[in-house]
Amino acid sequence: MFERSPDQELFEDTTRRFIESACPLDRRRALAGTKSGYEPDYWRKGAELGWTSLLVPESAGGGSVSGHPVLDLALVAYQFGLHAAPGPLLGTNLAAAALARSGGSPGAGQHAEVLGQLLSGEVVVGWAWGEPAPGDGFGCVETSASDGGGGGYSLSGSKGPVEAGPEAEWFVVAARRPDGLRQFLVPSDASGLTVTALDGLDLTRRYCRLDLDEVALPAEALVGDADGEAASAALARQVETALVVQLAEMTGAMQWAFDTTLEWALHRYSFGRPLASYQEIKHRFADMKMWLEASQAVTGTAARAVDTGSSSRDELLSAAKLYVGRHGLELVQDCVQIHGGIGVTFEHDLHLFLRRLTADAVTLGTPAEHAGRLADLVAAHEEEK
């Protein structure tokens, strides 16, 4: 994706070694039957390594490795993809980023307490941004936050799929006010809130849907900026970071599928020759290598653009989601094809990565949605000129 600093290399390697020892690939099938998809101890130890704290300033109990929090988090996400690792990485970090902006708000004290528990891995907080059909378009937030009693709020609408299991004790929920978007800290046992665990493609990643029916919240539930414009802008930055996390994870999963299938082709014999000696197979690997390199390159470029706040970041993120979404799936399905029958068995590990890539490809905007968004961005830049 991008050149790592020595500190980042060390950090990434620590994450890699921890996942490989604490949760090796052959544990995935056993974890599939568990409620949260991981063992609590695994997540707490991951939190100790820094998985939850990168987007949070030091003053709020967090800290990045390199001073480039988005890039540091992308490295963890890449390793999550490379190992199809369990754990609520994206949601937890985005919820943390939101809570960390609560400094001067009325609920600052409580938010800091929840954030502290989140950072240590004791508590999982889900990040509820996207919404189910028919309001499932990228960036579509119809859940409303109207005025409630005593200066509080009343939330109504639906959210999902939210990346969080039944262990989530809190949710940071994005909702619409007349003057822009806001985020609210909602306890999972709030009156009027129904949390439905969803069945899904990924063996270890859990999703749920939230149905909010006039959920009454105190004024202290407001997370982050009180001003509508500032709150909407902060949320937009969170979505950018979420896309970087997702893209980095996808390119990690692509890398595993590619490396594994290359090994297979080099050692599998057919008609007295290795698979890798057939030009048809070689040329497909050349195309896959190109997709892989291109996906990692555009993900790295987009991640750096988000990190520096470059004006090209919106275009780059949508281009990356379109490219990685389409070619990541083609790559992993081609890997299945080259494996033959074993590639579609439950026994082989390939489906763990196929599942992860497939789930990532169409959440946070489908490739087609990002194509349309990109065309609009090009047009908008034209108008600015």
Next chain:
Amino acid sequence: MTESVEDFEARAGAWLAENLPRAGPEFDRYGPAARSRTDEQDLAVVARCRELQRRLYDGGLAGICVPSEYGGQGLTPAHQAALNRAITGYEFPAFTQMPTFTPCMAVILDFGTEEQKKRHIPAILKGEEMWMQLLSEPSSGSDVAGALTTATRDGDEWVLNGSKIWTSGAWWADWGLCLARTNWDVPKHRGLTVFMVNLRQPGVEIHRIEMLNGSREFCQEFFTDVRIPDSCRLGEVDQGWTVGVRWMYHERTVSGGSPYVTMPVGRRAEGSGAPELVRRARRVGRFDRPDVKQAIGEYRTNELVRAALTERIAERIASGAVSDQSAAIIRLFGGVSSVRNMTISFELAGPGAVAWDPGAEDLGGPGIGFLMRQASSIGGGTTEMSRNVISERVLGMPREHTLDRDVPFRDVPREG
């Protein structure tokens, strides 16, 4: 102390603002495939490029990565990348870049003797010598080591006979780098030698080839008893394939990543790229159609991913993280994405790109471009060859089986 990239970019920016004109709307027409230029206009562009190149040389901005003893600046690829940023939006000498700087000058730098480098490199950097590649032959396209053009030793000279093809601009060029057979009794890769051939000498006959879009840029050369002094031999006798492999590596960097090529980056010239597609779609009230947006989004993605990929691989080659064979990945992406984008352009243009008012060639452009679409996946090494390089040289997969290895070249089966 090497000048920092930031200081260099600031100095280059200031110099360019003083000394180069901004690129006007006609600048796109300097592209090598412009179809409607007359020969006189072509020659005027060539002369203009020589002049602009001379200005860059005098301003200390030619040959950024060329050692100073040969007239270059002795800087790094990062400085070249900075110049590429700084020169964006200016008129620049497009015709001196390729193939003169890359691959020809790059090969001379890699294999030339001190005397050869002193003689040619400064002249190239000043715009005095324009070079061409005498590589492909009518009998062999991708199989360049199967060259039949033969050089026979005669005292201190060589006598060249045969024919080369797909040489763009040979009719106005000065010199050519030529891969010739010097030994028919050894396997094909071991009987080749590279020569520097003056194109303006007796025995060299240059024919123009008309492409389907009307371009007459490509040439075929016929050599009849052309005499070449041994001092124009590049590399050892019969070791030409060593030179050739490096030559083709440099050729693949033409698609991006060459340290010797000056090429504007960033926002493309007016009249090209995704913004132009948006303008065209709006002109006919079609921009809000979902299928049109999908197509433009995909087109823009190809542009952005290509830039990101080129930068990433060039950086990794420069740092030694990957072998220079990885340049084939950039070449493959360039071919595949150009093909896709020309299809998108054409489909968006619709019937208007099939028939247009006399003279309204901008409307027909996408149609003509589509007819020439595959050229981007053929010229400069086919995408099939780049797939072979990626699978065999980058990924270490087994080499293709061939029938011409370890037999004397004169015994290799060939057509006719």
